[in-house]
Amino acid sequence: MSSDALVLGGGLVGAATAYGLAREGLSVTVLDEGDVAFRASRGNFGLVWVQSKGDGYPDYAIWTRRSADLWPSLDAMLKEETGVSTAYEKPGGLHFCLSEEELENRKALLARLHNVHGAANYGARLVDRQEVREMMPEIGPDVVGGTYCEHDGHASPLYLLRALHDGIKRRGGRIVADARAETIARDGEGYAVKTPSGTYRAGRVVLAAGLGNKALGKEVGLDLNIAPLKGQILVTERTKPRLNMPTHVVRQTGEGSIMIGDSHEDVGFDVSSSSDVMATLAARAIRMFPFVKDLRIVRSWAALRIMSPDGYPIYQQSETHPGVFSVNCHSGVTLAGSHALALAPMIAKGALGEELAAFSARRFDAPAN
Template sequence: MTATGQDTRDAIVVGGGLVGAAIAYGLQRQGLTTVMLDEGDVAHRASRGNFGLVWVQSKGLGAPHYQHWTHASAGAWPELAADLLATTGIGVGLHQPGGLHFCFSDDEMAQRDALMGQLRREAGNAGYEYRMIPAAELRDMVPGLGPQVVGASWTPYDGHASPLHLLRALHAAFQDLGGHYRPNAKVTAIKAAPRDFTVAIGAETVRAPRLVLASGLGNADLAPLVGLSAPLRPERGQILVTERTRQVLGLPTHVVRQTEEGSLLLGDSKEDMGFDTLTQTPAMMRAIAHKAVRTFPWIAELNIVRAWAALRVMSPDGKPIYDESERYPGATIANCHSGVTLAGAHASLLAPMIAAGALAPEMSPFSARRFDVQKAA
């Protein structure tokens, strides 16, 4: 704190969700005194409504840079989980036994095989391992599979973790390392100059040479204040949660996963409902339940005990936006809809770039400038 009462740090991270917390933790681990400004649960983000997958397959088709980034993040996850446990004593429930994407017809299997094959070709020398598993073998891997399932794709990179434990652990580790956490801190103004940013939270201000905007859908309004663009839209997803049962699912899937406590999470929905997270859609809930029961008929015997909706942070092409301001060097933006999957990359790969003062050249395809090129075309 300066003599004038202004809080001065090495870095300011605006956003206390999974993206902001992972970056703030990574910056503090790099030795930068960092303040995390968390607007709180009123912020539009999916951190507490996340399905919890660490998922590589299906991501990055036609965009090898995104595939490589996701793959690298999955690879960084074990170290992140171990570091968080060592620092805080909080286990984040990471399991990476590989993951399954189910198919319900021979045509679906063929289409899925073609998609996975294209991902492998686009991976180039980085490699991309996958298998198409027929129903007979699949039933030995996941007992109780429904008769309509004809097979699945599997990659060894996939897994799952607890979003709530992860968020808690990131916040705790950040503060244990000396980071300064400001709850209920809604940004009201930003004064920007090259490597000199003053952020106002009501009557108080924080100043630093590095500013990271990681406030989810709130970045759409904040980005222009530092010469950046964040063309974002909300996409609502719903999740159903069953009562606890014995551990039966050893692998996560794209529609059902079992938590360490025994509950089953059922999901995989997409809705254009604006910013509405309060209204549950019965038709969508029925569709989620139907698909889960079609996959595992025994789920029909379990009671649904909770349901919620949350907003994904979506760019026009569904891929993350990482950008740094040309007008105000030192300002960086980070947006994605995969806060759990990409936590490893945000803490271990992105944060060191921000600490060093510039994003690596291979991050340029993630710039929001790609949308200007698309419009011109």
């Protein structure tokens, strides 16, 4: 069973990369662990978010903006090829501030990021309470202002994943379930990946197995310093249209549910929901939108983000195993545009572009004394 490329992991990161490789004309096989995996895709909040990304790390700010710019094309491609809508919308997005101190901190962040993009290209600006209220009439009295970015939007992570999987198959790719990669070994000029479902071969291998990349990387000379960070999300019953754009922690889905997020908890591989964190999320959402207090919570869940020490992606080709690439990040929805339409073409050509040099794992190497 041989392909041009094997993608290890069928979540949003792996599926977007595999779809992009298939668009480049490569035969692609996706080896997916299945629903037993710590699948971050299931717990993604669904934002396509530019504002606040890359503070202190300009390369990430630029990469994120590039992905947001590519998202409309990706959405149109998937809809045309598969008939599946990702529910992508780009109305802009709001980040609320609940105190004057938060607003001042936000203003300083805005200034720093304007220095990266320039104010016009960054597309985010400070908005006072009156303007926020004009955009979102149902805000609560604690909202003092915030920031608005015209490049922000949101999509359905599950519809996106379905569309990517369908797009891969329509372009001749295969997705193999219950095929957790166990070993990676050289095989002639390429590689052989052993799984419970059999052994698969290809000239290129992409590690996109989320937290599983850490162990797989060791087999191919990649030291991937990644760890889990839990996030919890609440979902309310459906209601009439109340929010005409997403905020950083509250958004309304196309079906009418209100999604409330998100926590950041360093608790290892624990994916249980906890009442204290859920109460904190709900209380903050009610301060922003008081109408939320009258809605029933119908679902809650926790999922694990894939985090590097500095929180930014790791993209790297192995020096000891040429043709093996690793893709690690926690923003699978936001970066889907870049992964499918910018990163995948680089992998297809056999080398990452210079613009991704800043995302090498080598940035974590300790300096020599």
